[in-house]
Amino acid sequence: MAGAPPVSPRAAHLILNHLISMIYKIFRVSTILSADSVTWTVRVFIVLWSILVIAPLLLLLAFSFFETRSYMTVYDPSLKTWISLFESGRFEVALRTMRIAVTVTLIELILAFPFALWLAKGCKSKETKAVFLALLTIPFFLDLSSRSIVWRAILGQAGGVNTALMQLGVISEPIDWLLYSEFSVHFGMIAPYFPTMFLPIFLVISLIDDDLINASNDLGASPAQTLRRVIIPLSLPGILAGIVITLGPALAAWVEPGMLGGGFVNLLSHSIESAYTALRYPVVAALSAFVIVLLAVILVCVVLVVRRAANIENIFRQMHT
Amino acid sequence: MSPDGGPMLKTTHGFAENMIDEQESKRSAMLELQHISHNYGAVKALRDVSLTAYKGEFLTILGESGSGKTTILRVISGLETATSAEVIAIEGANVAHVPAAHRNCTTVFQNYALFPHMSVQENVEYGLSVRGMPKADRAKRALEALEMVKLDGKADRRVSQLSGGERQRVALARAIVTQPAILLLDEPLGALDEKLRQQMQEELVRLHSRLGMTFVYITHSQEEALTMSDRIALMCNGEIVQIGTPEDLFDRPNSAFAAEFMGFENIFEGHLKEISDERVSVEVNGHGFHGRWSGHQAPLIGQKAFAAIRAERLKLEGAENHAEDNALKCSAGSTLYRGKYVDQHLQTEIGPMRARIWDRANRKSSISTVSWHPDDCVVTAP
Secondary structure: OOOOOOOOOHHHHHHHHHHHHHHHHHHOHHHHHHOOOOOHHHHHHHHHHHHHHHHHHHHHHHHOOOEEEOOEEEOOOOOHHHHHHHHOOHHHHHHHHHHHHHHHHHHHHHHHHHHHHHHHHHOOOHHHHHHHHHHHOHHHHOOHHHHHHHHHHHHOOOOHHHHHHHHHOOOOOOOHHHOOOHHHHHHHHHHHHHHHHHHHHHHHHHOOOHHHHHHHHHOOOOHHHHHHHHHHHHHHHHHHHHHHHHHHHHHOOOHHHHHHHOOOOOOHHHHHHHHHHOOOHHHHHHHHHHHHHHHHHHHHHHHHHHHHHOOHHHHHHHHHO | OOOOOHHHHHHHHHHHHHHHHHHHHHOOEEEEEEEEEEEEOOEEEEEEEEEEEEOOOEEEEEEOOOOOHHHHHHHHHOOOOOOEEEEEEEOOEEOOOOOHHHOOEEEEOOOOOOOOOOEHHHHHHHHHHOOOOOHHHHHHHHHHHHHHOOOHHHOOOEHHHOOHHHHHHHHHHHHHOOOOOEEEEEOOOOOOOHHHHHHHHHHHHHHHHHHOOEEEEEEOOHHHHHHHOOEEEEEEOOEEEEEEOHHHHHHOOOOHHHHHHOOOOEEEEEEEEEEOOOOEEEEEOOEEEEEEEOOOOOOOOOOEEEEEEOHHHOEOOOOOOOOOOEEEEEEEEEEEEOOOOEEEEEEEOOEEEEEEEOOHHHOOOOOOEEEEOHHHEEEEOO
């Protein structure tokens, strides 16, 4: 085969491997803890991870069982904060947050997968690849609020889109759902959350040996069959990683709903913020814990769905060797 | 004596072609390539290649890396679309514009290309299941194919649990299970160790005769080509430079390149001096040697020619000599221990030579002449 292998930047490769092995460990954490082959690296990792991540989480959870009276936290364990959470209609907010985060994640997946497939396998020019990858890092450089606020000028009642449509005679009065609506929140979140979905999928597809795709083709599979039976199963680690690192931030999204929702799209992040301003720390803790529980529930669902489609452990094992 | 070589030489030269003509009338072409050219950018990978493989034939395409042999295979399989192709016919039907998935041939890839997320059996069943064959039927066929490559006990294994040789067998089973007209093998034994390679060579030959399928086999190893093939096509720089039986290539290389590739250790450039009925005479650096002409066209007096002699055909002192032998004064150089034999380097007036000594007990301490029989001296075209 005279064609050059797909570009897989070494650094990116390392990061992906690291990410994959972490996910792999999470899936097999019980085996790792019980195995005799627990190396010191694993021990150090577990200790550091416990101090930096697990302990604050537990503390947070503990705080949610206290309550606030006249701006003072009362250290008297009870379920009052949790009960008030559901009685005050925050449950609805939680559902809305979950719906928007999941929708945005799905939109990202639907956009990112074909693009990643094309860039990794369809695009033969290394220059084009480099340009696209460079463009994709832009969201990491610019401040999120300055990027979001621009959309107000474009989507507003007197904004670019409405003005253009009215001048063209397509509409007679401005469309009001373009801004300060769930539409604008979704729309505003698409670009910022795209790279986190795209990059892991792109890397994992780049790592698929071209000959596997050739072999499938050679054995008589249609392009759709090759996609469904070879490319998607082998991309699952990247797809899972993309979902995890997109969904988490999307659940906690704060800037876009604030700037483009204009107070009409109330999400959990705002509840947390207002509780925080009111110094109601147990409410902040309960809400945060609730977001984490939501994330965990969604991820378990994703894993269960994926497990029906393929044997995850085997895919990870393959990626690992 | 006519300058174009005379009748006798013409017949010797035309012998192989006559034989193929005869076969052609008896056997039908399974694969036919006509005027295939392919470029990778500015690189010419194939230059106007034409090739025919007959039904049930084991055809080997032999060449160095970069000679274009893998490109031919990819053009046949449809994984590569040739820059220009007059005919790519499988079983008589032109498939030049048919996608790879619909061509009646499968490939055994050099790196096996087994699907890592599937079991051995799922890999073998793949070609059947994409064609919509019912589960029970394809399981039966897959197990038959696995049995044919002696892997029937490992159907449930993961690919990662197999050794290199076993992976190779799975790749074979996966390719033959759909019963294609042509099996394309791209250096399938390249990654195996010596012993396993020899074992697999025998198994491939056995499998070939059992299936009666047409095999097109790519290799850079002349030893593999000689042991397995019905015919060998030797490639150089995107062209087929010689095609014939293993004996043709081994004994009658039609060019200096073919002679060198087929392992002639001693090759000397000279000019044709004489052409007689059975022999030609070539002059190398003032020395005349008799030999057999095997060039790709009729010999012409005065043309540039190469004399090629295998190291094991050189005779040193003590060997039985014929009156008509070519002989040359020489002095002994270094020796190279090669296990089964010893290679003796010689200094002669026409340049360094290499002689092979099998019988170490009979090694002479002093060597002053080297000789070889004209039948062992191949005179060939540039």
